[in-house]
Amino acid sequence: xxxxxxxxxxxxxxxxxxxxxxxxxxxxxxxxxxxxxxxxxxxxxxxxxxxxxxxxxxxxxxxxxx
Numbered sequence: 001x002x003x004x005x006x007x008x009x010x011x012x013x014x015x016x017x018x019x020x021x022x023x024x025x026x027x028x029x030x031x032x033x034x035x036x037x038x039x040x041x042x043x044x045x046x047x048x049x050x051x052x053x054x055x056x057x058x059x060x061x062x063x064x065x066x
Contacts, residue, residue, distance in 0.1 A: 011065070012066075015063075018058070018060075028050035032049055033046065034046070035047075
C-alpha cells in the first residue's frame with residue numbers, strides 16, 4: 001500500500017510527499033515461472049522467480065511553474 005499527499009500553495013507552487021510500501025511489507029512485486037540457467041547449472045532449470053518489493057520509502061517533491 002502506498003500513500004500520497006500534496007499541498008498547492010499557489011497556482012505556481014506545490015509540494016507533494018509519497019510513501020511507498022507504507023506498512024513495510026515483505027512481499028514480492030511480481031512472481032513468474034520460467035526456465036533459467038545459472039552459472040552452476042549446465043542445463044536450464046524451471047523455477048519460480050520473483051522481484052521483491054522495495055523497503056518503505058519516502059519521496060518529497062516540489063513543483064514551481066514559471
